[in-house]
Amino acid sequence: MIGQLIFGTLLLAAVALAICNARKIFQNIRLGRDERRFDHPSKRWRAMLLVAFGQKKMFKRPFAALLHLFVYLGFCIINIEMLEIVIDGLFGTHRVFSGLGAFYALLIGAFEWLALGVLAGCIVFLMRRNIARIRRFSGTEMTPWPRTDANLILTAEILLMAAFLTMNAADHNLQLLGAPHYTQAGAFPVSGWLLPLLPDDVSSLIGIERFCWWFHIIGVLVFLNYLPYSKHLHIVLAFPNTYFSNLNPKGHFTTMESVANEVKAMLDPTYTPMAIAATLRFGAKDISDLTWKNLLEAYTCTECGRCTAVCPANMTGKLLSPRKIMMDTRDRMVEVGNKVRKNKELTEDGKSLLDDYITREEIWACTTCNACVEACPVNINPLEIIMELRRYAVMEESQAPASLHAMFSNVENNGAPWKYAQADRANWVDGN
Amino acid sequence: MNELNIPTMAELMAKGETADILFWVGCAGSFDERAQRITRDICKILHHVGIKYAILGTEENCTGDPAKRAGNEFLFQMQALMNIQILDGYEVKKIITACPHCFNTLKNEYPDLGGHYEVIHHTQLIQQLIDEGKLKAEGGESFKGRRITYHDPCYLGRGNEVYEAPRKALESLDAQLVEMKRCRSNGLCCGAGGAQLFKEPEKGKKDINTERIEEALETQPEIIAAACPFCMTMLRDGIKIKEKEQDVQVLDIAEITARANGL
The missing domain is CATH 1.10.1060 (Fumarate Reductase Iron-sulfur Protein; Chain B, domain 2)
Structure with missing residues (x-):
């Protein structure tokens, strides 16, 4: 019960802070002059679907695009799991959607593979930045803060995915041991590999499962509020940004x-001069x-x-x-x-x-x-x-x-x- | 009238005639000696296929492109409104340009100021004439099997997504078209755009046209094909710096077409 209260309070505080941050961002964007970018909605939807959802332009660099696709898909789809985590947190349930049966198992299985993809993608990204030192990640503007920002994001994602998989592994083991509350649910194709590394007694497993659960959800809430200070805002703003794309040929410069x-x-x-602002x-x-x-x-x-x-x-x-x-x-x-x-x-x-x-x-x-x-x-x-x-x-x-x-x-x-x-x-x- | 029998709009009007298409020569095509040869070749092609065209002659004026790219919107709009008045005075409907900068400005930026014309670049016309069978690459110099690499001008390529027309013109010659690593939408600028042609570059470790010419030379071409008088200047300067004038020619698509047709 105390856990639920703490979780509810944290969730509320994090969401409130996020809304406050979003308002600031919106206010800052509104500092700019007016511009009409609401015409041709069908063309705009198309641009957004192709460029943001479809990642079309990413594929000019296929290797980076593929790794990014893992992380992107993982991010989008694993967020469905967040809904369950939030409900479980608020009501003290265990895997509330497990009633979906085989479909639930399929979902959890898919999340695990995606989490592995995110993990792999982020590790390679970290290596590209810090070991391979790819030229495009340096330059005068890449001062210590932007570099740290990138490394923080990647590390956070790696930790979150590791916590997610470890949580599943501990949960899986508890299910196998028939621990009370941990009803049989889900399939664990990836976290299953971690089973041999985990202890066999119920209380340590519960400790690990709970720790990972809290670490993961608090991590996500912190990440949500780190976004406004980081370059990572693109995960949200890429969508409106492509919707409001310039639809004219690139050679056309604005007429004042x-x-x-x-x-x-x-x-x-x-x-007679037109009345303009x-x-x-x-x-x-x-x-x-x-x-x-x-x-x-x-x-x-x-x-x-x-x-x-x-x-x-x-x-x-x-x-x-x-x-x-x-x-x-x-x-x-x-x-x-x-x-x-x-x-x-x-x-x-x-x-x-x-x-x-x-x-x-x-x-x-x-x-x-x-x-x-x-x-x-x-x-x-x-x-x-x-x-x-x-x-x-x-x-x-x-x-x-x-x-x-x-x-x-x-x-x-x-x-x-x-x-x-x-x-x-x-x-x-x-x-x- | 003159040696090439190129009529001006004013002359045609005086005779009560009209032209089907206006050839917008551009400043480089009018004054730059190297570009003048391209201008004359475009005229020869127009003559050859029997298109009824005319130029504005001394009534032509800078489109305002370099002023606009340099941030002088006032000067650009003055030029544009003046030109639109002249173009509309002759009831011009269709324009062919020799320069991608004129092409882009007339096609994309004049409509905002009330000038609406159908504007094509000369490579597009050449492609169209080849498709219609009016240009056959016969009776002139053979380009068969010769290594040609094509440099995409920014304002034709990325600016207006014209990538195929110039390549089709080259393919029709049976030439061996070799692409540079950075081509089409990834093409590298020659360094002249954005009014850079009219100023010294900022300090750096290299000139942009050197970077580009090195890439072009990697394809071991006999001919570097261009479609823009500014790119022509930059690429030729690059060739001179590399002392390759004897081995590699820089030619406009119009010149290659004219030669292939014995014009």
Whole structure:
């Protein structure tokens, strides 16, 4: 009875904390500008089913994709078991769904195989990061915290799965010994292997079973509340993020309506400007100039580094790293979000995303080749943020590299990016 | 009129005629000497198959692409609105471009500002003409069995998912098409996009076009095929740095097609 009370309290506290964290995340995302991403629902569902559920883009790197698939399937399906664990915890029952009989055995058997898959996947992932030291897991933005974050998540998953399997093994043994409360239920194809390692007396087995049960469920609840501070949020946000994907061709860059308004008025005196929401600035200096979708993407990024690995600027030694763009955006958003909650409004803090987090050298190294956008397994677009920062630098500050200013003035005066006379434009027709 | 008999829209209009398709030459195609040869080859192909086309001539203006990629949306929109006025003045319906950057901008970004046209890249037209049997790869230089590797321009490939048209054009030559490790949607940029062509690269350990040309040379090609005047510049610079000008040619798909057809 005391156990049930403790469990109920813990569950309530963990869920309440998780809701509180989710609210903060939602508030932070809402710091961004408005953007319409609700059209074409059928295309959006399709993108989400293929890219998030179907893991389509993961398979550009088949080995990592396969391991990730084990972990992903394990995560999704073993969560069904969480329901039973919660009910058992609240009502003091033992395997409450065991009434399902053969189907229950099938389920538990499947969970065990999946748990083994997760375990194996996470062990290989840990080795790839720490022993094989795959290049994409390093880089300037991969400071001690992001590396620790990744290792913590993998270790936590390994411990959780180990506890889950050990719990089953002890339970299985208790069932075989005919211990009271431990009614025969389930099939244990994987944890069965652990039987020889376990003691034979009922009280130690109950001790092991209970310890693993509590360790597993508390672990899950702690993990749930660790998510908001970690890169692991992608397990939830990958789904909305792919639903709100950009549906236009990648070559299409956004058209700025605020600019269109001014340019049209300039070229045509009779044009009546559309009423659009007051724009504070052109482009983005800080996170509140980005759209909510950019900010959602920053939270969704799991720092896998596929974007940076294919970035032509990064691979030739330039400072730019698309992954860093996303990580910086997230760090700055969290900083601003916390300040807004503290001061009850958006106030200047003398810092900004551009310059304090992302340098000019980074944004000007981009070739806008879209390789990062193509590579992202969850359709994140670092290029859009880079472009918004460039727009701010150029249109608000006139701060572009000098040769680009020369190009601008050529386009403006000669109709070409080079200094040739417009009148000579068709001279090529007379050549050979 | 001129040696190639290329009419401008204005000339046609004065005669009360119209063109079926506007050839948007682009700034590189107009002014860059190397790209001018590609421009003329595209014209030769259009002549050869008897398409009624015209150019804007001195009325053509930068699409605004480099300004937009560099973050100057004002300048881009000024250019776009000016161009749309001219295009609509001639009631242009269909445009063929020589440059993937012009192609992308006209096709994807002009509609937002009121310019709606059917826009195709020259490799798409070439593929279509081959499919229709109008271009046969006869009567000219033979490319049979020659090793050709094709470099995907970002704004044609990833930007607009045109991967097959340029490859079909090469396959029709019976050439030996060898792919680079990074091709199609994984293609590596030449280093010119995003207005990089107009500035010095940021400091790093290597230039992007060197990285790309090394990969291209790994395929041991006789010809590196390009479909973009900017890629052409970058790839040729890369070849020069590697001192391979004597062994490897960088040619546009239009040039290869024109040669194969003896144009």
